[in-house]
Amino acid sequence: MYIYEIQINKRMNTNIFWLRTFGIFGILGGLTLFAGDMLFYYNSESINIAENMGNVSDARIIASGVSAFFATLFYLLGLGQIYYAFKPSPKKIRNIVLISFASLLVLYGVVHGAYVGIATSAKLAVQNNLDITKSTALALKTNNTLRLFGYPIFLVLSIYFLSQVWKGNTLYPKWIIFFFPLIPFIIQFILAEFLTGTARLIILGGYLNLILVLFFFASTIALWNKEIES
Numbered sequence: 730m731y732i733y734e735i736q737i738n739k740r741m742n743t744n745i746f747w748l749r750t751f752g753i754f755g756i757l758g759g760l761t762l763f764a765g766d767m768l769f770y771y772n773s774e775s776i777n778i779a780e781n782m783g784n785v786s787d788a789r790i791i792a793s794g795v796s797a798f799f800a801t802l803f804y805l806l807g808l809g810q811i812y813y814a815f816k817p818s819p820k821k822i823r824n825i826v827l828i829s830f831a832s833l834l835v836l837y838g839v840v841h842g843a844y845v846g847i848a849t850s851a852k853l854a855v856q857n858n859l860d861i862t863k864s865t866a867l868a869l870k871t872n873n874t875l876r877l878f879g880y881p882i883f884l885v886l887s888i889y890f891l892s893q894v895w896k897g898n899t900l901y902p903k904w905i906i907f908f909f910p911l912i913p914f915i916i917q918f919i920l921a922e923f924l925t926g927t928a929r930l931i932i933l934g935g936y937l938n939l940i941l942v943l944f945f946f947a948s949t950i951a952l953w954n955k956e957i958e959s
Contacts, residue, residue, distance in 0.1 A: 745954065748813055752949030755807020758800045758834070759942035762841055765796030766935040769848055776930045779865060782848040783855035790852070794845040800938075801838030805831060807945055814900045814952060818893050826893070829886035836879050837937065843872045887911045901951055908947035913940035 768789045770781040782790075808830055815823040846868035854864035890909060894901050906912070917936050924932055932939065 744813070748810055748952045749949060751807055751809035751813070752945050752952065754803045755810060755945030756942055756949070758803030758805075758807055759938045759945065761796050761803060762800035762837060763935040763938040763942070765793040765800065765841055766938065767931070768793035768796070769844055770934060771930065773927060776926060778930070778934065779847075779851050779861050780855070783851035783861055785848065785852070787852075790845060790848045793848070794842055797838040797841040800841070801835060804834040804837065804941070808834070810945070810948055810952060814948070815893065815898075817900065818898045822889055822893060822898075826886060826889050829882050829889070833879055833882050833886060834941075836875065836882070837941075840872060840875050840879075843868070843875055847872060883911075901948070905947055905951050908944050910940045910944055913943060 769785065770778045772781040772784070775781055808827060811830055812823070812827060815826055818826075847865050850865040850868045851861055853859070854861040887909070891906055891911070893899050894903060894906055894909075897903075914937075917933065917940075920936075921929075921933060
């Protein structure tokens with residue numbers, strides 16, 4: 730009996746360890762891609778994103794593009810936490826949440842990678858005295874088209890995630906709803922009315938990743954000492 734109890738305790742400690750570790754990976758994914766955003770267009774002396782991308786170094790563009798791979802990997806590892814949290818949910822619903830969340834996170838990486846085309850076009854425009862708006866139009870249109878795929882995925886994710894948490898079918902407390910990306914996503918339109926200058930560039934420029942940092946941080950806190958069965 731004593732040995733059995735030790736095995737159970739070890740199993741629970743392992744589960745708790747991975748719960749925390751997956752959450753940290755999710756946070757790292759958001760911070761990595763946020764850093765990638767800033768590499769594309771941060772400039773302490775200008776808030777014109779197109780012009781800033783046209784003037785950054787080649788090294789910054791390359792580093793930002795590469796960051797998409799690592800960030801997406803970290804994000805997907807972070808989904809291990811969602812998997813554990815949704816273990817009490819029906820298997821079908823849990824799979825829908827995981828697939829939707831994974832698809833959205835992969836799209837984050839793809840959209841960020843597509844920014845390389847915008848940055849490169851902007852850089853060529855600056856170097857050759859071309860109209861920067863016209864030069865980046867096609868790359869920007871492609872990027873915006875990619876984003877459209879995210880809205881229906883986000884809708885499905887929101888419906889199933891929020892409903893399951895509200896019904897108590899997950900390991901999450903109900904307060905996690907306030908940190909789910911839907912509410913911060915809506916709040917950005919309010920922030921846009923008040924933020925100006927460099928603060929606007931930094932916060933709104935990397936906002937989609939910042940809200941995921943917030944979510945995974947809150948998720949990790951919510952699950953920090955949760956004990957679950959294997």
